[in-house]
Amino acid sequence: MRYNIMGVCKTYHEEEGWGWISIEDEDDVWVHFSSIQMDGFKSLNKGDAVLFDLEENSNLKEQSRRAVNVKKIDNKFN
Template sequence: MRYDIIGVCKVFYEEEGWGWISVEGEDDVWVHFSSIQMDAFKSLSSGQQVLFNLDERPNLNEQSRRASNVRLTMENE
């Protein structure tokens, strides 16, 4: 597990509850709405900067890089 990584929401499919976060120089990271730390409706918008923990599961083909404890950076609050 890696902690406090800064990334940018690449895309978030609100109706499905998942999306992707881009990290400079790395593969994209999958994010599920249940990992987003905010009150009320949990969603991200393209271009929002986020801070998150990265859980890497190399044994999975898809979603092997998952975001957890996702929160908006001060820039977006």
Template structure:
């Protein structure tokens, strides 16, 4: 799993970006946040995730809080 921190996340829009520990920005959608209940992320929050290729480029999947 990759590690990083939330760069920004809009709960209203349901997406944002994670910056990996290597400095790469990766798109994240709220549906990829693991866990029950309201799914949102806070700026600077440490996370672990998988990186998958999609039609618009790479995106984070299976996002969990560290």
């Protein structure tokens, strides 16, 4: 597990509750709404800057790199 990684929401499917976070010079990371740390409805928007922990599981195909403990931060990128 790697901690306190900064990334940017690349895409998020609000109706399905999952998306992808981009990290500079690395493969994208999968994110599920249950890993987003906020009150109320949990969602991300394209361009949201986030801080998260990275969980890696080479036994999984699509979601082998998952963001957990995801928190939005003030910076916003488009």
